Amino acid sequence: MKSDIVYPLNIGPVHPAFKEPIKFTFRIEGEQVAGVDIDFGYTHRGIEKIALERNYIQIIYLLERVCGICSFSHPLAYCLAIEDVAEIQVPDRARYIRTIIGELERLHSHLLWTGIAAHEIGFDTLFMYTWNIREKVLDCLEEFTGNRINYGMLTIGGVRRDITPENSETITRMLEYYMELYDRASEILLDDLTLRARTEGIGILSREQAEMFCAVGPTARGSGLLKDVRIDYPVNAYYDIPWLNPISPRDIGKEPIGDVYDRMAVRVLEIKQSLNVIQFCMENLPEGDINSGEGAVKIINKLKKLEGEGIGRYEAPRGEVCHYVILDNQEHPIQLKVKAPTYSNGFTWIPMLTNIEIADIPIVIASIDPCVACADRMTFIRKDGAKERYSWDYLHQKSIQKYKRSANQ
Amino acid sequence: MLGMVYKVIEQIFSKKSTNCFPMKYIPNNTTQYLNQGIIHPPIVVKEGFRGRLEYDFQSCTGCGLCSKVCPANAIELYSAEINSKKTKRVVIYLTRCTFCKECVDICPRNSITITKSFCMADYKKYGNSLVVGSEYRQQFEIKDHADVE
Ligand code: SF4
Numbered sequence: 220m221k222s223d224i225v226y227p228l229n230i231g232p233v234h235p236a237f238k239e240p241i242k243f244t245f246r247i248e249g250e251q252v253a254g255v256d257i258d259f260g261y262t263h264r265g266i267e268k269i270a271l272e273r274n275y276i277q278i279i280y281l282l283e284r285v286c287g288i289c290s291f292s293h294p295l296a297y298c299l300a301i302e303d304v305a306e307i308q309v310p311d312r313a314r315y316i317r318t319i320i321g322e323l324e325r326l327h328s329h330l331l332w333t334g335i336a337a338h339e340i341g342f343d344t345l346f347m348y349t350w351n352i353r354e355k356v357l358d359c360l361e362e363f364t365g366n367r368i369n370y371g372m373l374t375i376g377g378v379r380r381d382i383t384p385e386n387s388e389t390i391t392r393m394l395e396y397y398m399e400l401y402d403r404a405s406e407i408l409l410d411d412l413t414l415r416a417r418t419e420g421i422g423i424l425s426r427e428q429a430e431m432f433c434a435v436g437p438t439a440r441g442s443g444l445l446k447d448v449r450i451d452y453p454v455n456a457y458y459d460i461p462w463l464n465p466i467s468p469r470d471i472g473k474e475p476i477g478d479v480y481d482r483m484a485v486r487v488l489e490i491k492q493s494l495n496v497i498q499f500c501m502e503n504l505p506e507g508d509i510n511s512g513e514g515a516v517k518i519i520n521k522l523k524k525l526e527g528e529g530i531g532r533y534e535a536p537r538g539e540v541c542h543y544v545i546l547d548n549q550e551h552p553i554q555l556k557v558k559a560p561t562y563s564n565g566f567t568w569i570p571m572l573t574n575i576e577i578a579d580i581p582i583v584i585a586s587i588d589p590c591v592a593c594a595d596r597m598t599f600i601r602k603d604g605a606k607e608r609y610s611w612d613y614l615h616q617k618s619i620q621k622y623k624r625s626a627n628q
Numbered sequence: 629m630l631g632m633v634y635k636v637i638e639q640i641f642s643k644k645s646t647n648c649f650p651m652k653y654i655p656n657n658t659t660q661y662l663n664q665g666i667i668h669p670p671i672v673v674k675e676g677f678r679g680r681l682e683y684d685f686q687s688c689t690g691c692g693l694c695s696k697v698c699p700a701n702a703i704e705l706y707s708a709e710i711n712s713k714k715t716k717r718v719v720i721y722l723t724r725c726t727f728c729k730e731c732v733d734i735c736p737r738n739s740i741t742i743t744k745s746f747c748m749a750d751y752k753k754y755g756n757s758l759v760v761g762s763e764y765r766q767q768f769e770i771k772d773h774a775d776v777e
């Protein structure tokens with residue numbers, strides 16, 4: 220309902236509805252959101268800076284902690300970047316194992332998200348249900364990697380632990396369990412009347428807007444963009460999977476309009492896709508080495524003699540992660556840049572949140588699967604405690620100055 | 629309503645369904661208590677679980693590789709005097725450890741091993757139970773002034 224009375228509504232930075240600190244300032248007209256301002260920067264941890272003081276192996280474990288859920292995607296993108304510089308060939312078996320863990324991670328992330336989405340609209344039974352079935356994939360990951368999250372599986376040039384026959388049995392059992400459940404679960408998630416009523420036509424991000432804001436991951440695919448790093452820039456075993464296509468709501472016969480329902484449909488379909496990819500990898504798992512056989516110290520010593528820059532891209536469950544490193548004959552990189560998916564997707568909140576009702580705010584915010592801490596890359600705090608904002612022009616000027624200085628030296 | 633009251637009273641007087649915590653209050657040999665239903669058996673952890681580290685002081689050569697690769701900087705190298713020879717040894721701060729197993733993989737003498745024990749809670753952060761190898765440190769550490777220079 221629209222009304223003449225306009226009032227501001229502040230949510231955050233610390234609010235029970237959010238898992239992480241972020242501030243929204245809504246301009247409300249009656250029951251409707253007329254405008255929104257988003258304020259990042261409350262949970263900056265300085266990971267990029269810390270990384271410059273650690274050696275190449277230590278950074279892997281640091282980057283696992285960029286995000287609790289994407290704890291494989293971030294170090295993987297970093298390893299890909301380093302392998303890009305050092306021109307290290309990853310053995311085939313390691314490529315497949317990397318794919319399997321990546322897809323298991325996607326599975327558990329999407330199940331987690333469906334639970335959170337259900338919780339945000341007050342459908343707590345579904346929340347319990349999805350989190351209950353999610354335990355199976357976490358158990359599988361625990362048996363296979365030793366941990367439920369922060370697996371510690373990656374090393375530069377391969378993986379650290381192999382899949383044993385017992386592990387593959389567990390994975391096969393897990394696949395059967397999910398394949399059996401999938402039809403029932405997807406029916407609840409995609410056809411349930413309550414869910415449809417709360418998600419259809421809400422939080423619309425049109426295709427043009429998604430393109431404009433450079434949306435990534437399920438957020439972009441929900442708006443009908445066929446964009447998936449696994450297919451566009453394949454790494455790991457994705458080269459070998461001919462049937463892999465970016466998921467779109469068209470796969471269930473629905474023209475995408477970019478609402479919350481479409482994003483949910485994409486995630487539900489990706490659960491099935493992940494299961495198929497894992498099955499493919501398990502069936503075609505090549506024999507051979509899982510890493511170069513060199514110890515961590517040897518790898519560090521080798522990288523110490525290199526210079527150059529590398530880039531690694533990988534499709535995390537929430538969208539594209541991208542890591543950029545510069546090596547310069549040192550034991551640690553001299554520059555590391557982390558780009559998390561929420562960094563791109565965060566801006567799509569503005570068109571999504573405009574003209575919706577207050578009650579829909581939580582589900583629309585949750586619909587891009589935000590991870591605020593991953594996206595916080597820079598914070599300026601002045602001595603008096605006030606935050607300072609630097610404009611694009613200012614930062615551009617600064618970078619030119621810096622570049623000129625170092626070029627003159 | 630009456631049923632609820634009854635349930636609450638029953639809960640108050642029934643035996644506790646949790647174990648004592650921190651784990652050090654649980655006696656080492658628990659089989660006798662199991663039958664009486666006083667404690668719950670520990671949870672079975674999966675194969676490949678990474679838990680508490682153990683350190684073999686005798687076989688360590690003090691090469692320092694473990695402290696170099698440790699991502700959490702949880703391993704500290706100190707100077708020690710063993711059999712009147714100057715050497716180095718390590719202590720591992722479990723409160724900082726992330727249980728990544730890098731130190732176990734890198735150690736050339738297999739002096740660090742990983743166990744499946746996950747019950748590590750204690751009151752003191754730097755107490756003996758949470759610093760692996762601290763008992764040797766107290767015994768053998770020498771203050772090395774050459775290092776400072
Ligand atoms: S790597 Fe092994 S031998 Fe070397 S200092 Fe560490 S524990 Fe001792």
Ligand code: SF4
Pocket residue numbers: 681697698699700701702703720724725726727728729730731732
């Ligand atoms: S397990 Fe990892 S974090 Fe723990 S002491 Fe060893 S190297 Fe350090």
